[in-house]
Amino acid sequence: MSAARQMVLAESVHKSYGRLEVLRGVDLAVGTGQVVCLVGPSGSGKSTFLRCINHLEKIQAGRLWVDGELVGYRQQGDRLYELRESEVARKRAEIGMVFQHFNLFGHMTALQNVVEAPTHVKGIRREKAVARAKEVLERVGLGDKLSSYPSQLSGGQQQRVAIARALAMDPKLMLFDEPTSALDPELVGDVLQVMRDLALSGMTMVVVTHEMGFAREVADKVVFMDGGVIVESGSPADVLAAPKHERTRAFLSKVL
C-alpha cells in the first residue's frame, strides 16, 4: 500500500495513556475523496484515533501519514525528528475537525468564529476572509445568523457553524467526532444533510458516528472498532448488513 495515494494511512498505531493501552495496533487507509465511518462501542478508542490523525494526541508506536506526510514527525534516513509546534500547527490547519460539543468560541459571533482562523492562522486579508465566511455560512444554511453568538443558536445551528468554521480553512480532510450525538433528535437531520452535501462535493471525511442510516447511505467504507483495534471493515453493505464477527453483530443489534 503506498502512502501517497491515501489521504490517511495508519499502520499498527499504538496509543496509551499511562498504563492504559487505548489503541492496540490500528491499520486503516482512507483514500482521497472517500468517506469512512468509524463505529463502535463507547471507550473503544474512536475519538482517540481521530485525535491522533491531527496530532492532538501523540502515538507511541506505528506510523501515521496524512496526504503522504508523517504526522508529527519528519523522517531523515531512519531517524525521526519531532516537528516544532509551529509546524504541527501548520499541518493541523489543513485538517478540519468537528467536535461532539461544537466547541464554538463563545465570545465570538458566528461570523467571527468562521473568520478567526483564516485571518490569524493563514494570514488571509480580512475582507476576503469575511466574504468567504459568509459564503460557507450560507452553504450550511446560516446566512441569516452571522451576528448571533453561539449561546443564541440551537445545537444544530451551532454544529453547522462549527462545520463552516472548519470548511473556511479549505481543509483537505475533515474529521467528525460524533457530530450529532449531542443534538436533539429533530436537529440531527440538518447537520447530516450538510455532511451529505459535503461528501457529495468530494471531501475526504472520517466520521465517528452512531447514525447507521448516514453510514449506510454515504460511507464508502465502514470500520468497526472495539477494544482499541479494528475488528472489521468493508463496504456498508458488508459490515452493516452482513457482519462477519460476533462482536460487530452484538454491537449492531444494540444500535440498530
Next chain:
Amino acid sequence: MAAPAGSPPAGGSPAGGPPAEAITAVPVRHPGRWIAAAIVVALAFVVIRSMATNPRFEWSVVGDFLFSSRIIDGLIVTLYLTAIAMVIGILLGILLAVMRLSPNPMVSGASGFYIWLFRGTPVLVQLLFWNFISAVYPTIDFGLVSFEANSLITPLVAAILGLGLNEGAYMAEIVRAGILSVDEGQGEAASALGMTRLQTMRRIVLPQAMRVIVPPTGNETISMLKTSSLASVIALTELLYAGQLIYSANYKQIPLLITVSIWYLVATTVLSIGQYYLERRFGRGAKREQKQTPLQRLRRILIPTHVRPEDVQTGGGG
C-alpha cells in the same frame, strides 16, 4: 388516588378549559421588616445626631481641607499609584498564571515560588523592604548604566514595586482560575484550526477567562486603592500621608482623617460603578440577553411609551 386540595382537576386540558380565574390573594405581611426598619432608623438618627452636634468633629475644618491643594495632590498620587501598581499586578499576574500552567516544571515551579513568597509575607514588610533596598544594593547595575540605588529607589518607586509585585502574586491566582474556567474544548478547537499555544491563549482563552477575572480584579483595584495608604509609612505623600502631614502641624487629627476618608469613599464608589459596566462588557456572548443598566431602566421608567431599539438588547449590543 385522591387528588390533594389545590391540584388541578383531573382531565382538564390546558387549551380547552374554562377561562382562567384571576388570582386575588391577600399578600403575606412582613412585620419583621417594619421592626428592623424602625431599629435602623433609630440607630442612624443617634449616630448622625452625635456626629453633627459633637463640636470635636469640626466639620468646618473638613470643609476647609476637602479641596485644599495638599489633599488633592495626595489624592492624585494615590490614584496613579493604584493605577500603576494594578497595571504591573495584572501584567505580572497574566505572565505568572500562564507560567504556572506551563507543562515545563521549571517554569511552573518558578511561578509557584514567586506566588508563595509574595503572598506569604505582609505587603507592609515588602514596602519597607523595597524602601531599604539601597542598603543591600548600594548601586544598581544595568550593564551599560548604573545608578545610585538611593536616587533610583524614591518612595514612589518603592511603593510601586512593593504594591505591584505583591499584587502580581494575587492576580496570578485570579487569572489562573479564569483560564481554568474556560472549557478545554475551546483550546482544543483552536489547536485543531492550527492556532499556536500563544495565539490560543491570547485570542480564545484569555478573552473568555475575562468574565471570571474581571469581578475579582475590580475588587483588587478597590482594595489596592485602600492598601496604597500603607505607603504612608515610607513617607510617600499619598492621600493619607498628606492628611497626616497636615494634622501633625495643626493637631486636627479627626477632621483630617474624615477628609481623607471622604476621598477614599468617593474613589471606591466611582471604581465600583466602573466595575459594574466592565462586567457587563465582558459578559458578552455568555447569556442570551443582557440585563439593562440602571440608567437604561431609569430611562424606560421615565419614558415608558417609547421602546427604543437600543433598550431591547441582545448579547451583541453593548
